[in-house]
Amino acid sequence: MQIGDKFYLNNQIENLKLRMIIEHLKMREKQVIAHEMAHKAVGGQYTGAVHYTYTRGPDGRYYITGGEVSIDVSPEADPEKTIRKMQIVRAAALAPSDPSPQDIAVAQRATAIEIKARLELILRKYRENEENKLSHPLRPLNLKV
Numbered sequence: 001m002q003i004g005d006k007f008y009l010n011n012q013i014e015n016l017k018l019r020m021i022i023e024h025l026k027m028r029e030k031q032v033i034a035h036e037m038a039h040k041a042v043g044g045q046y047t048g049a050v051h052y053t054y055t056r057g058p059d060g061r062y063y064i065t066g067g068e069v070s071i072d073v074s075p076e077a078d079p080e081k082t083i084r085k086m087q088i089v090r091a092a093a094l095a096p097s098d099p100s101p102q103d104i105a106v107a108q109r110a111t112a113i114e115i116k117a118r119l120e121l122i123l124r125k126y127r128e129n130e131e132n133k134l135s136h137p138l139r140p141l142n143l144k145v
Helices: 003-046 079-093 101-135
Strands: 047-056 062-071
Touching: 003 047, 003 062, 003 079, 062 079, 079 101
Parallel strands: none
Antiparallel strands: 047 062
16 A cells, blocks of 8 residues: 555545534434424423524534523412423423433423422312311201112
């Protein structure tokens, strides 16, 4: 093998490495965009703007290599509204095909808030039932024999 051939071969290997890096960056960019758009599509009004992080490739172009979208996990004033909201929040957090540890943590938090709201709702209905018993203690029973 001559020096020119060796130089040509090394140059080809370098070009192949650069193309592979660029292809990897392009693939990562598509994955990140799809991931964040899944959150947005399901979360709707409970999601904020998408923020991306970029990496400069060997071709000088910037590629999206990370991203995040905020999801509102604050409870509503009414337990029933909180339950509905947390169901959407959990679905939004788990919407991507590859949820991150942060996504799973948001889903777990939404589930905990939903459970608390369900307990508040049960307690409210129990209290209403008890108040009805106290306000109508002599209500005739409608028993059929």
